[in-house]
Amino acid sequence: MSTTDTAHTAGAARTPTGPLVEIRRVRKSFGAHQVLRDISLEVPEGTVTVLLGPSGSGKSTLLRCINHLETIDGGRIIVDGELIGYRQAGHATHEMTPRQIARQRRGIGMVFQRFNLFPHMTALENITEAPVGIARIPSATAKARARELLDRVGLADFAGHYPSQLSGGQQQRVAIARALAMSPKLMLFDEPTSALDPELVGDVLDVMRELADDGMTMIVVTHEIGFARGVADQVVFMDGGVVVESGTAAAVIDTPQRQRTRNFLESVR
Numbered sequence: 729m730s731t732t733d734t735a736h737t738a739g740a741a742r743t744p745t746g747p748l749v750e751i752r753r754v755r756k757s758f759g760a761h762q763v764l765r766d767i768s769l770e771v772p773e774g775t776v777t778v779l780l781g782p783s784g785s786g787k788s789t790l791l792r793c794i795n796h797l798e799t800i801d802g803g804r805i806i807v808d809g810e811l812i813g814y815r816q817a818g819h820a821t822h823e824m825t826p827r828q829i830a831r832q833r834r835g836i837g838m839v840f841q842r843f844n845l846f847p848h849m850t851a852l853e854n855i856t857e858a859p860v861g862i863a864r865i866p867s868a869t870a871k872a873r874a875r876e877l878l879d880r881v882g883l884a885d886f887a888g889h890y891p892s893q894l895s896g897g898q899q900q901r902v903a904i905a906r907a908l909a910m911s912p913k914l915m916l917f918d919e920p921t922s923a924l925d926p927e928l929v930g931d932v933l934d935v936m937r938e939l940a941d942d943g944m945t946m947i948v949v950t951h952e953i954g955f956a957r958g959v960a961d962q963v964v965f966m967d968g969g970v971v972v973e974s975g976t977a978a979a980v981i982d983t984p985q986r987q988r989t990r991n992f993l994e995s996v997r
């Protein structure tokens with residue numbers, strides 16, 4: 729059993745309040761391919777939602793819509809009371825100004841499958857780049873904060889290392905620290921461990937679990953069922969662009985009601 733499978737009472741240390749994220753009847757197509765057909769879900773503040781589903785079910789697309797990397801075709805997405813995407817007569821996402829979009833994106837941290845660190849910058853520089861360049865935080869303040877974040881992800885001694893000098897797991901932990909440096913209210917993770925060697929997965933999931941324990945609101949796309957069972961307050965199984973089944977980890981993972989969910993879980997176990 730990996731450390732990520734150890735007992736963690738999902739949501740126990742947190743007191744969920746209202747939804748930080750509301751997704752209502754969201755639709756998204758690429759050409760004739762309708763990837764998101766009708767997605768609705770809510771993510772209460774301070775909780776972790778894990779999105780499960782087969783390849784091509786639209787999980788990444790949904791995360792990208794929440795973070796303004798894609799524009800929805802219908803429905804609406806609200807994060808912290810603000811419309812992110814809304815497509816109905818007279819209200820289109822693209823009517824937002826670039827400045828509004830940039831401001832909203834700053835409140836949402838995203839960690840991708842591939843760490844996407846700047847190769848010519850040290851770990852510390854990768855983390856301070858956005859706070860200094862975008863948020864205009866004084867360099868000394870940003871550096872001090874970056875060191876705290878490196879410590880938090882277990883890499884206090886690696887501030888001066890370049891990405892090529894770090895393992896994949898260490899790079900991903902720097903990527904998490906980089907996202908946290910903008911003090912997001914929501915963190916999105918898109919298969920953060922699927923590009924890692926198996927022995928490096930646990931350290932990254934442990935950092936994510938600590939974030940959850942600290943009350944970070946998180947939406948995580950992952951096939952790590954042990955993580956979902958141990959950390960998720962809510963598990964959402966998507967297939968064919970719809971939510972097939974959602975509920976607690978115990979409900980969706982241990983006692984799935986739908987055959988499609990059972991088939992998927994068997995395929996990843």
Ligand SMILES: Nc1ncnc2c1ncn2[C@@H]1O[C@H](COP(=O)(O)OP(=O)(O)OP(=O)(O)O)[C@@H](O)[C@H]1O
Pocket residue numbers: 758763781782783784785786787788789790
């Ligand atoms: N920019 C794009 N243009 C055209 N098709 C796209 C685009 N982005 C995603 N798709 C298609 O949308 C579908 C859903 O992709 P998406 O990456 O959201 O699924 P997923 O559930 O995250 O799958 P995976 O686990 O493989 O990443 C796929 O068929 C994909 O090819």
